[in-house]
Amino acid sequence: MVLLSGSALFPLTIPNGDSRSARFAVLGGKRINSFCYKQRKEQRKVVCACVASPQNLRSDESSATKFNDSFKSENLSTVREPEDDSDVLIECRNVYKSFGEKHILRGVSFKIKHGEAVGIIGPSGTGKSTVLKIIAGLLAPDTGEVYIRGRRRAGLISDEEITGLRIGLVFQSAALFDSLTVRENVGFLLYENSSMPDDKIAELVTETLAAVGLKGVEDRLPSELSGGMKKRVALARSIIFDTTQEAVEPE
């Protein structure tokens, strides 16, 4: 599962997406239509894409309230309610999150089924990335619960042993290691935590980069890439993380 965060990720093709449909939930604004993209592989992914309107720069409490009202009442919970809860991969139940006096999330509830693609759209500062960070386990909610495959996620990333599930989060800023090449960035987890031979890792890196539309950049440093290329490299890194679970040795 790969989560994407940030408006600058678009337009971006979604590799290996298998969703039959995708949904958008809108934070702090009007809902737009769901969209579909073509099935390309059997592998299942959930992609949460956050898109904020660049001209609507609000981060105050009123926009947060709107966001959550909209989020809860007319979007994720009602666009397409899963008929069968056994197929629910992610559930947020009445999640609240504040930063100091800023009440960002106020009772966010939704379910995402296995294989669905969901986008969260809304003005800047309304909490889209915060939702993703809570799902990924990088932030703990103040109150409320997050369930992944029916198991409660209690907090930060190290707390979970949810069998067979890894979450890759592509940040708005690509968060690459500046001093490592593209190959080393994308293959980082495998170089550090697997016994896979280097040439096999290099091969996987090249394949995954090709899947996100990048060829021949393996030996470049992040500083030699454009902003969009950096994001694709970050996406490739998340995909490798997602697709090579068996090769990675537990710490």
Ligand SMILES: Nc1ncnc2c1ncn2[C@@H]1O[C@H](COP(=O)(O)OP(=O)(O)OP(=O)(O)O)[C@@H](O)[C@H]1O
């Ligand atoms: N660690 C933090 N400490 C304090 N405030 C934070 C923290 N993380 C987020 N915020 C605040 O929470 C609000 C929501 O942030 P978030 O990044 O979730 O918004 P967003 O909807 O993803 O915005 P954008 O579209 O601009 O990326 C913002 O006002 C932000 O300043």
